[in-house]
Every structure is written in C-alpha cells, then in structure tokens.
Amino acid sequence: MLADALEHLVRGIVDNPDDVQVTARPARRGELLELRVNPADLGRVIGRAGRTARALRTVVGSLTTTPVRIDVVDVDRR
Amino acid sequence: MTNDDAGVAPAEEPVAEPAPTRLEEEGEVAADYLEELLDIADLDGDIDIGVEHGRAAVEIVSDEDPGALTRLVGPEGEVLDALQELTRLAVQARTGERSRLMLDVAGHRAAQRRELEAVAAEAISRVTSSGESVSLDAMNPFERKVVHDAVAAAGLVSDSEGVEPNRRVVIRAAS
Numbered sequence: 001m002l003a004d005a006l007e008h009l010v011r012g013i014v015d016n017p018d019d020v021q022v023t024a025r026p027a028r029r030g031e032l033l034e035l036r037v038n039p040a041d042l043g044r045v046i047g048r049a050g051r052t053a054r055a056l057r058t059v060v061g062s063l064t065t066t067p068v069r070i071d072v073v074d075v076d077r078r
Numbered sequence: 079m080t081n082d083d084a085g086v087a088p089a090e091e092p093v094a095e096p097a098p099t100r101l102e103e104e105g106e107v108a109a110d111y112l113e114e115l116l117d118i119a120d121l122d123g124d125i126d127i128g129v130e131h132g133r134a135a136v137e138i139v140s141d142e143d144p145g146a147l148t149r150l151v152g153p154e155g156e157v158l159d160a161l162q163e164l165t166r167l168a169v170q171a172r173t174g175e176r177s178r179l180m181l182d183v184a185g186h187r188a189a190q191r192r193e194l195e196a197v198a199a200e201a202i203s204r205v206t207s208s209g210e211s212v213s214l215d216a217m218n219p220f221e222r223k224v225v226h227d228a229v230a231a232a233g234l235v236s237d238s239e240g241v242e243p244n245r246r247v248v249i250r251a252a253s
Contacts, residue, residue, distance in 0.1 A: 004118045008118055055164050
C-alpha cells in the first residue's frame with residue numbers, strides 16, 4: 001500500500017509519470033521504498049532544498065505506524 | 079519575502095487573482111489527486127472543492143469517521159502542509175501554472191483560524207487601549223496571514239519581523 005501511495009503521489013507531480021518506479025524492500029525495521037524517476041524529473045521530486053522529498057516522506061509516513069524510509073535513487077550517478 | 083510555505087501572499091504584495099474557471103479546474107485536479115490517495119490508503123473521505131479569497135479551496139471531509147483523517151493533519155499540521163504542497167505541485171504539473179490552493183482536512187484550518195482570530199482580537203484590544211505595539215508569538219505564514227487580516231479589518235497596522243521559524247507579527251496602532 002505504501003509503495004502504491006508513493007507511486008501515485010509522485011506520478012502526479014512529474015512530467016514523465018510512466019517512468020516512475022517504486023520498489024519496496026524490507027528494511028531492518030519497517031520498510032524501505034526506493035523511488036526511481038526519469039532523470040529529467042529528479043529536481044521535481046527533490047524540490048528546492050529537498051522540500052518535495054520531505055513532503056513525500058511526511059505524507060507517506062503518516063499512512064503507517066511502522067517506520068518507512070524513502071530513498072530517491074539517482075540513476076545518473078551510479 | 080519567503081513565506082510561501084503555506085503559499086500565503088504577504089499582505090503588502092497583492093497578487094492578481096486568477097479567473098474562477100481556472101480555480102475550479104485547480105480544484106478538480108486536486109480532488110482527483112487526493113481521491114486516489116484516499117483510495118490507496120483505504121481512508122474514508124470525500125473531497126469538497128470551492129473558491130475562497132481568490133484561491134481554490136479543497137477540503138477532505140468525512141461524515142462517518144472524521145477521526146481517521148487526523149493522521150492527514152499530523153502534529154502541528156505538518157502532514158496537512160506536506161499534502162498541500164504536493165497537491166499544489168500536482169496541479170502545477172497539469173495546468174503548467176503555480177497554484178496557491180488551500181487544502182484543509184476535517185475543518186482543521188478553519189478551527190485554527192478561529193483560535194488565531196481570538197488571539198488577534200485580544201492583542202488588538204491591548205494595542206488599542208495602551209497605544210503600544212504588541213509582538214505576538216512566532217507563527218507560520220498561514221497563521222500570520224490570518225492575524226494580518228484581522229488586524230487590517232480592525233483598522234490597525236501589522237508587520238512581520240524576524241526570520242523563519244521565529245517570524246512573528248507585530249501589531250501597532252494606526253498612525
């Protein structure tokens with residue numbers, strides 16, 4: 001559910017919704033969501049001073065009582 | 079002025095108001111975005127849309143279980159502010175223009191507004207009776223806007239002083 005919620009929230013704010021990909025991995029506690037977007041949309045999901053990424057974490061975090069981490073994966077830099 | 083956290087235009091910078099049809103469109107885009115989130119999260123709620131003070135106004139309401147929506151408000155309204163931010167971006171992605179829409183959840187902002195208006199009224203009467211200026215507690219942009227509006231309506235003058243998150247409203251007697 002959290003992965004779907006994150007995917008929906010991100011798809012709505014990017015130029016390339018079909019390139020949004022969320023992978024859920026079990027973390028030591030709770031869950032880790034890896035978010036991949038089109039490199040052109042990276043700035044959109046991070047936002048000024050990380051503001052959009054923070055908003056995504058706040059909203060997704062509010063939907064669960066277990067800890068959830070969201071990593072924005074920068075494909076270009078790997 | 080960098081108080082667009084809550085997207086509140088400072089009183090001293092009037093912004094041209096977009097046409098109502100565009101604001102309605104903003105509301106509809108926002109409603110789609112939020113409705114699907116409620117579906118995914120299995121939260122019971124409806125979306126009310128309207129236009130208030132020259133902005134799209136969108137509210138998530140629930141007749142059956144308003145308590146379940148409190149998670150979308152969060153401590154000190156931080157989830158509500160985050161969701162408002164994302165909703166504005168979603169509208170911008172669709173319309174190509176910046177949105178200043180206001181989001182509310184289960185009457186949270188409306189209740190907050192009433193409390194702030196009471197704080198403002200008390201401070202206004204102190205300024206009026208003493209003639210001295212009064213500095214209020216630090217507030218976020220939304221809260222300051224409510225106070226500025228109440229002060230202006232009472233015919234007094236107010237400014238914001240200090241730097242976020244310690245920015246506060248100072249109320250002065252009209253000169």
